[in-house]
Amino acid sequence: MKKKRYTCEQLSEMYDIICAKSDSLKKLYPDVCDESVKEFEQIEKTVEIVKQMQNLSISDIDNFISSTITKCESSKRFKHSIINKISLPAAAAIILLVGALSYNAYNIPVITPNNSLNIASEVVSEASYIIKVSDFSDMNKIKLAVLEHGGVIINESDGRLTAKSKITNYITLKRDLTLSEEDKIFYNRSRNLLLAGSNSNVYSSDYIDQTIIFDIVLSE
Amino acid sequence: MSEYNEEEMIKLIQEGKTEYYETIIKKYQDRVFRYAYSKLGNYDDALEASQDIFVSVFRSLKNFRGESKFSTWLYSITSNYCKNAKRKQRRMNVVSLFRRDENEEVELPIIDEREGIEEKVELSNTFEIAKEELQKLPDDYREILILRDIEEYSYEEIADILKISLSNVKVRIHRGRTMLKQRLHNRGLL
Numbered sequence: 001m002k003k004k005r006y007t008c009e010q011l012s013e014m015y016d017i018i019c020a021k022s023d024s025l026k027k028l029y030p031d032v033c034d035e036s037v038k039e040f041e042q043i044e045k046t047v048e049i050v051k052q053m054q055n056l057s058i059s060d061i062d063n064f065i066s067s068t069i070t071k072c073e074s075s076k077r078f079k080h081s082i083i084n085k086i087s088l089p090a091a092a093a094i095i096l097l098v099g100a101l102s103y104n105a106y107n108i109p110v111i112t113p114n115n116s117l118n119i120a121s122e123v124v125s126e127a128s129y130i131i132k133v134s135d136f137s138d139m140n141k142i143k144l145a146v147l148e149h150g151g152v153i154i155n156e157s158d159g160r161l162t163a164k165s166k167i168t169n170y171i172t173l174k175r176d177l178t179l180s181e182e183d184k185i186f187y188n189r190s191r192n193l194l195l196a197g198s199n200s201n202v203y204s205s206d207y208i209d210q211t212i213i214f215d216i217v218l219s220e
Numbered sequence: 221m222s223e224y225n226e227e228e229m230i231k232l233i234q235e236g237k238t239e240y241y242e243t244i245i246k247k248y249q250d251r252v253f254r255y256a257y258s259k260l261g262n263y264d265d266a267l268e269a270s271q272d273i274f275v276s277v278f279r280s281l282k283n284f285r286g287e288s289k290f291s292t293w294l295y296s297i298t299s300n301y302c303k304n305a306k307r308k309q310r311r312m313n314v315v316s317l318f319r320r321d322e323n324e325e326v327e328l329p330i331i332d333e334r335e336g337i338e339e340k341v342e343l344s345n346t347f348e349i350a351k352e353e354l355q356k357l358p359d360d361y362r363e364i365l366i367l368r369d370i371e372e373y374s375y376e377e378i379a380d381i382l383k384i385s386l387s388n389v390k391v392r393i394h395r396g397r398t399m400l401k402q403r404l405h406n407r408g409l410l
Contacts, residue, residue, distance in 0.1 A: 009394040016393075042410050046401040049350045049409065050369040056257055057250045058267060065245055068271050072241060072278040 003033035011040045015047065129214035131174045136218040142177065146216075149173040154213065161216040170214055177216070230290055233281055245274055248291070251371055252298050258366045259302040260309060261355055273301050288380055295373075295381045299363070346409060353403040361396030368393050 006014065006029075018025055025032060025040050032040070058064050133142065142161060146153055149172055151165035165173065224232065226247070229240045252273055257266035277297055284293055354362055367373045367381065378389045404410050 012394040012397050013390065042401050042405065043397055045410055046397055046404055047369050049346055049404060050354065050365060050400065052347045052350060053254060053258065053370045056254045058253050058270070061249065064249065064267070064271065065242060068245055068274045069242055071271065071275045072238070075275060075279055
């Protein structure tokens with residue numbers, strides 16, 4: 001019988017078949033030539049070496065599990081405290097309201113998805129953008145935050161830092177300088193939900209991209 | 221806890237009986253860790269990634285509708301997470317080794333993460349070479365070898381996880397093995 005030479009791809013496929021049947025190459029493919037047998041053995045050895053990685057494991061499993069569970073539990077508590085205790089439609093309504101109020105507070109126009117009404121237009125018409133911070137002592141930290149959020153510092157005088165940036169950057173800067181960590185998470189979620197549910201038309205991107213001048217002052 | 225199968229346990233967790241999540245972690249911790257390790261290449265990053273992945277899966281579990289197997293869904297999340305982490309890792313790698321202090325440049329200490337890894341993972345020489353060569357494979361081939369030859373997923377499951385056709389799975393496995401075979405041969409292991 002003429003011996004057959006198989007391609008490497010065929011041999012690799014044969015390897016899986018042979019493994020599944022726990023059989024030998026020669027038995028299943030009696031026509032295989034010596035060269036192919038050698039190739040096959042190399043594939044077999046390659047897979048065997050790769051399989052050594054199955055021995056990799058986490059060294060301190062107990063600690064890993066307990067700290068992961070703790071993290072999961074803390075995320076669950078947060079979620080429960082905000083969303084899970086109320087029904088989904090009510091949660092969505094509250095998130096929309098909070099989001100709208102947040103934007104209102106930042107003097108950003110909020111257009112509701114249903115009626116396209118700019119409910120904060122009166123605020124925008126006399127817009128003055130101010131971020132009130134509780135601690136003005138570490139000026140470098142505040143300047144760094146402005147720069148990190150894509151802003152440019154225009155002027156610095158006693159108790160007032162004037163800068164300019166796009167409105168989107170102003171929002172995130174204001175959030176970072178004034179909200180607590182938990183508020184930031186909630187704020188992000190509500191903002192994302194608003195944007196996700198907005199069909200991308202809730203906010204005017206033209207407006208969000210506008211550059212504004214704003215002041216950072218010490219809150220009274 | 222073991223009186224329930226995995227599907228039932230997932231449903232119980234979704235209904236709020238989160239104590240069953242520990243069993244899920246125990247079942248998959250090593251698989252997730254190994255995958256992350258193969259992708260990220262060091263123990264600490266892989267450990268941190270594994271934890272983040274389990275927390276993320278826990279948070280998203282309410283969205284799991286059981287249309288695919290849980291393990292497939294978990295691996296999709298793991299794969300996406302590791303891709304992002306790898307991207308971040310690459311960005312981190314180009315950080316300057318100098319820090320500007322006042323007007324003086326101060327050299328930052330370089331921490332060799334390979335130091336001490338032997339304490340954490342038992343590595344034979346062959347294993348070390350195989351790990352290195354596996355790391356050097358293109359992403360598509362490395363990933364598929366991890367799923368097939370380390371985690372022993374079926375072709376169908378891999379196709380589901382990677383969102384590619386069954387024939388593509390087979391082709392990639394063959395090519396991946398061939399590439400690795402050649403590399404191991406060049407290193408004198410075959």
